[in-house]
Amino acid sequence: MDIKAYLQKRKILIDRSLEKQVPPAKTFPPAVHEAMRYSLFAGGKRVRPILALASAEALGAPVADLLPIAGSLELIHTYSLIHDDLPAMDDDDLRRGRPTCHKVYGEAIAILAGDGLLNMAFEVLSDPRRLKAVPAGRMLAIIRELSTASGVFGMVGGQVVDIQSEGKEVDFPTLEYIHTHKTGALIRSSVRIGALYARAGKRQFTALTHYGEMVGLAFQIADDILDLTGTQEVIGKDVGSDLKKDKKTFPSFYGLEESRRRAVEVAEKAVHLLKDFDRKADPLRELAKYIVQRVN
Amino acid sequence: MDIKAYLQKRKILIDRSLEKQVPPAKTFPPAVHEAMRYSLFAGGKRVRPILALASAEALGAPVADLLPIAGSLELIHTYSLIHDDLPAMDDDDLRRGRPTCHKVYGEAIAILAGDGLLNMAFEVLSDPRRLKAVPAGRMLAIIRELSTASGVFGMVGGQVVDIQSEGKEVDFPTLEYIHTHKTGALIRSSVRIGALYARAGKRQFTALTHYGEMVGLAFQIADDILDLTGTQEVIGKDVGSDLKKDKKTFPSFYGLEESRRRAVEVAEKAVHLLKDFDRKADPLRELAKYIVQRVN
Numbered sequence: 001m002d003i004k005a006y007l008q009k010r011k012i013l014i015d016r017s018l019e020k021q022v023p024p025a026k027t028f029p030p031a032v033h034e035a036m037r038y039s040l041f042a043g044g045k046r047v048r049p050i051l052a053l054a055s056a057e058a059l060g061a062p063v064a065d066l067l068p069i070a071g072s073l074e075l076i077h078t079y080s081l082i083h084d085d086l087p088a089m090d091d092d093d094l095r096r097g098r099p100t101c102h103k104v105y106g107e108a109i110a111i112l113a114g115d116g117l118l119n120m121a122f123e124v125l126s127d128p129r130r131l132k133a134v135p136a137g138r139m140l141a142i143i144r145e146l147s148t149a150s151g152v153f154g155m156v157g158g159q160v161v162d163i164q165s166e167g168k169e170v171d172f173p174t175l176e177y178i179h180t181h182k183t184g185a186l187i188r189s190s191v192r193i194g195a196l197y198a199r200a201g202k203r204q205f206t207a208l209t210h211y212g213e214m215v216g217l218a219f220q221i222a223d224d225i226l227d228l229t230g231t232q233e234v235i236g237k238d239v240g241s242d243l244k245k246d247k248k249t250f251p252s253f254y255g256l257e258e259s260r261r262r263a264v265e266v267a268e269k270a271v272h273l274l275k276d277f278d279r280k281a282d283p284l285r286e287l288a289k290y291i292v293q294r295v296n
Numbered sequence: 297m298d299i300k301a302y303l304q305k306r307k308i309l310i311d312r313s314l315e316k317q318v319p320p321a322k323t324f325p326p327a328v329h330e331a332m333r334y335s336l337f338a339g340g341k342r343v344r345p346i347l348a349l350a351s352a353e354a355l356g357a358p359v360a361d362l363l364p365i366a367g368s369l370e371l372i373h374t375y376s377l378i379h380d381d382l383p384a385m386d387d388d389d390l391r392r393g394r395p396t397c398h399k400v401y402g403e404a405i406a407i408l409a410g411d412g413l414l415n416m417a418f419e420v421l422s423d424p425r426r427l428k429a430v431p432a433g434r435m436l437a438i439i440r441e442l443s444t445a446s447g448v449f450g451m452v453g454g455q456v457v458d459i460q461s462e463g464k465e466v467d468f469p470t471l472e473y474i475h476t477h478k479t480g481a482l483i484r485s486s487v488r489i490g491a492l493y494a495r496a497g498k499r500q501f502t503a504l505t506h507y508g509e510m511v512g513l514a515f516q517i518a519d520d521i522l523d524l525t526g527t528q529e530v531i532g533k534d535v536g537s538d539l540k541k542d543k544k545t546f547p548s549f550y551g552l553e554e555s556r557r558r559a560v561e562v563a564e565k566a567v568h569l570l571k572d573f574d575r576k577a578d579p580l581r582e583l584a585k586y587i588v589q590r591v592n
Contacts, residue, residue, distance in 0.1 A: 023448070027448075028453070029453055029456045029457050029460065031456055031460065032448055032452065032453065032456045033448065036448070083407055083408075083411060086407065088402075088403035088404045088407060089404050089407065106384075107384035108384045108385050108459045109456065109459075111379055111382065111384060111385065111407065112379075112452050112455055112456050112459075114411075115379060115410075115411075115414065115447075115452050116447055116448040116452045118411065118414055118415070119414070119443050119444075119446045119447030119448070119452065120443075120447055120448065122418050122439060122442075122443035123440065123443040123444055123447055125439075126436050126437075126439040126440035126443060127440065128436075128437075128440070131433070131436070135432070136431070136432035136433040136435070136436050137427070137432040139432070139436055140422050140424075140427070140432050140435055140436060141422075141424075143418060143421075143422040143439060144419065144422035144423065144424070146418075147415050147416075147418035147419040147422060148415075148419055150415045151411075151412055151415030151416055151419055152319070152323075152328055152329065152332070152412040152415070152416065156328065156408050156411050156412045156415065157324070157325055157328070159408055160325045160327055160328045160405065160408050161325050163404045163405075163408075164325065164327065
């Protein structure tokens with residue numbers, strides 16, 4: 001299959017759905033709606049929603065009704081980017097090749113745009129229109145999955161440890177905690193939300209969960225490598241920002257070549273975990289490979 | 297009835313429930329858990345959860361299973377206080393008589409503690425243990441109610457307009473927008489969540505909604521008056537902080553005496569809206585009166 005064409009098609013579907021879920025920029029008060037849209041429609045690749053769709057697809061479920069649910073993963077992802085970029089946090093000026101939200105709208109509006117997107121994810125998931133396609137019990141399980149991945153036991157926890165580790169000697173377990181929580185939790189959750197939506201059986205759910213963990217890890221190693229080797233054009237943010245901030249990364253523990261080798265190995269593990277799935281899981285398989293292709 | 301004793305008893309119930317819902321301070325990573333608890337257990341009066349309980353009580357529903365749901369209103373309220381106090385926002389040093397969260401834990405942890413509490417509200421509401429007492433469909437309606445009150449169409453929207461109005465000539469409709477969104481939305485939502493939990497009929501739900509709106513307004517007028525006339529000891533934050541920031545308030549439009557008169561009038565309206573309820577609604581009636589007693 002042509003994974004690039006697949007990703008492009010899926011991105012268009014997700015963007016179209018997000019466009020409908022998020023209020024127009026002119027909605028009162030416009031500042032926060034503009035800021036939310038500025039960050040949400042900044043050219044993100046929609047990896048998380050696409051993983052959710054591919055996961056449901058692997059189980060043979062039609063994905064039309066999953067689109068707004070998958071979009072809520074992007075609302076959560078964007079909220080976390082806006083807050084992480086704040087001066088009090090990672091203090092980043094560039095994101096996806098453009099000035100960060102607080103650089104354009106100021107810190108107050110950026111904090112509130114993040115809060116707005118975070119709340120909106122749960123507004124979308126609890127929208128009674130969802131109930132036409134998904135019974136309430138399953139929607140609740142999806143909300144539980146997303147809020148846990150986004151909160152103190154997921155992304156928030158990871159960001160706390162990341163912030164506290166800056167400029168310190170960090171051991172590998174700490175780096176692993178940061179990776180599995182700051183990035184890994186929501187990626188795993190994306191796959192699991194697709195699986196919950198598609199009523200995965202217990203064994204399928206476990207396999208997809210582990211697949212999500214491996215893909216999250218591969219994604220993070222690839223990201224660390226790109227921060228070292230990519231150009232600003234490719235990665236859309238300051239190059240070498242991890243080094244500048246003295247942040248520990250995968251390559252700083254294992255070197256560039258070994259990190260590349262591990263990224264490929266982890267992606268292969270992800271593919272192997274899908275061995276009991278038929279060809280409907282090919283998009284998941286290709287996605288895992290694609291993530292590490294970027295760095296090899 | 298002795299409203300003070302009632303409030304005291306209810307506050308203890310709520311605090312005990314929150315204590316169980318929120319992870320211990322030593323949970324990893326401790327900084328964010330300590331910060332969340334610091335702000336959550338800072339002696340808040342638990343007005344919002346108590347309103348939810350009193351609303352369900354007015355409809356004859358037992359409230360034991362409502363406690364964690366009502367507690368999520370306090371998680372949301374506390375998140376909003378932490379974020380509103382940030383230097384980029386209202387820049388407040390004192391809250392409930394103690395240094396604000398960012399003064400103690402730093403800005404990064406304060407932002408993340410707010411994010412953690414916001415996510416946790418939805419983790420609590422989607423906890424499968426809730427389903428023993430409340431069917432999934434009703435829990436979804438409660439999540440929809442809370443996320444809408446907390447997001448861009450509620451508190452976030454109100455805070456945006458409040459921030460943007462600082463130092464500007466503000467007309468009364470703008471002040472009203474700020475009041476009904478920044479404070480009013482969550483107070484109204486508290487009453488409505490109690491009503492949803494207790495399966496209110498359509499007319500009851502409408503009456504309780506309007507009651508919640510009146511109580512929210514009375515609460516805000518009282519708060520504005522206390523900011524002018526209270527001592528730091530009574531109000532637990534900087535006195536005259538609205539004046540210092542040149543913020544428009546109810547008294548700045550109508551003067552102190554007229555504001556007092558209106559507060560009482562609005563509380564009476566709230567009581568009148570409960571005319572078709574029996575004595576089980578007495579706590580709601582007394583609550584409305586109590587809110588404006590503080591300033592008379």
